[in-house]
Amino acid sequence: MTEEIIIAGFGGQGVLSMGKILAYSGVMQDQEVAWFPSYGPEMRGGTANVTVILSDERISSPILHEFDTAIILNQQSMTKFESRVKPGGTLIYDPNGIIHHPSRKDINILKVEGSRLAVEMGNPLTFNMIVLGAFLKAKPVIKLENVKKGLEKSLPERHHKLIPLNLAAIEIGQENLVVVQEV
């Protein structure tokens, strides 16, 4: 199994840390992992994206032109990455702020109202974990127990008290994934 994922949105949405938790969870599951961020001036206030690869085999390129799954969290990223989902692949997005919804007919399209749900949870910072939950529902490549271990590994100890909140957010994401199109 190899799962090549792009997570793309605004800087500050928790894109990179969501990718990191996913990567750590992969390590907990004895998988090979790669996490490669866009870096540079574009990080400051602009778009942020990260490639995460989970695999049972040695990973070749961390630089990819197409992805099994794209997790898209703003319009700029939709414009950039919708076309780069492999045919038969999966696009998950938060419709908040999206003007041009995905139109491809050859991919699975799913959505999760992460921003709205995070506000409803009373903590906008849970946004990325809600989206992660939606991803795990769509693509159960990582066991939940390993995500918990991944959280423990990637969060500094002083933040461990936040793990239950994060797990609750993941659960909300799983429950609120909406299938728009299946191929």
Next chain:
Amino acid sequence: MGELRLMKGNEVIAEAAIRCGCDGYFGYPITPQSEVMETLMTLRPWEDSGMVVLQAESEIASIHMVYGAAGAGKRVMTSSSSPGISLMAEGISYMAGAELPCVIVNVQRGGPGLGTIQPSQADYNQATKGGGHGDYSLFVLAPASVQEMHDFVVLGFEMAFKYRNPVMILADGVIGQLMEKVELIDQRPRWTNEQIEEISGDWATTGKRSNRQKHVITSLEMDSNTMEQNNLRLQAKYNRMKDEEVRYESIECEDADYIMVAFGSAARICQKTVQIARRKGVKVGLIRPITLFPFPEKIIAEYATKVKGFLSVEFNAGQMVNDIRLAVNGKTQVEYFGRMGGIVPTPDEVELALEQRFNN
């Protein structure tokens, strides 16, 4: 098995330095490798192993601090990115001339000049053909994974002391920023004064005792005849490296019609290109030079009579391609594909170039 962690390439340089018993790091921050010193400052190795970590006032100062400490037989290192390495060039040439061991990490960015902060491999010629002045060579290692960033710090110090020569780890922004699983070595102690005496006692400036001649560390020699002898000794050393230390990885070359040659993160991209091309029925292989100096010219020469062509894939305007041409010596077609300025090509872009260059 050692401790397993998920780490960035830059962070692991720092971790490996501490664990292999490095005595000192002297550097000056520059993107995309600032995490090296940042990590060292966070880990505070001076409290445990006594390793010195110092932010110098400039790259020029850093490399000369490395020179001084290396002269005392210590295991010391620095890291920088392209423009910073240019500033160090004089000191590096002096260290090669004075035959001082050290590890220098270059996490390359796009150039020339201040260039970009994005990944590049445009310092290949600088690393392998000098950079500083005079007839000298560095031992140059090109890591293609976070694990190799770790392993080559350890190997780098071994080679530096085996040959009394500066070693360069030529990485790039991709490997520096990439996070992967890495197995770390267990903490090794720093060398004691007695060990330094045993290992480097015949040249290091460890304090003159009455029973030995004084040790002079210099690259200066006023007598041309003696200087030529020094040059010959250096060249003999570089030739020994060529005979004994060439490292490379070959992937699916046995039945290949075409072979790509790429190092560092370009080689990772080309691994995927091999898969794409083979799915299309084109027999493509990959040679990944791990040592850029000494360059794996023999294996390339061997395949030169077997394949229809080589494609050198580099994040520069075509630098390593010249070394491939020398090794191939006209026996088959040699082409180049690359991107510059911090643009990293995707695997399908490389595959397209392969098709175009060889009209598959």
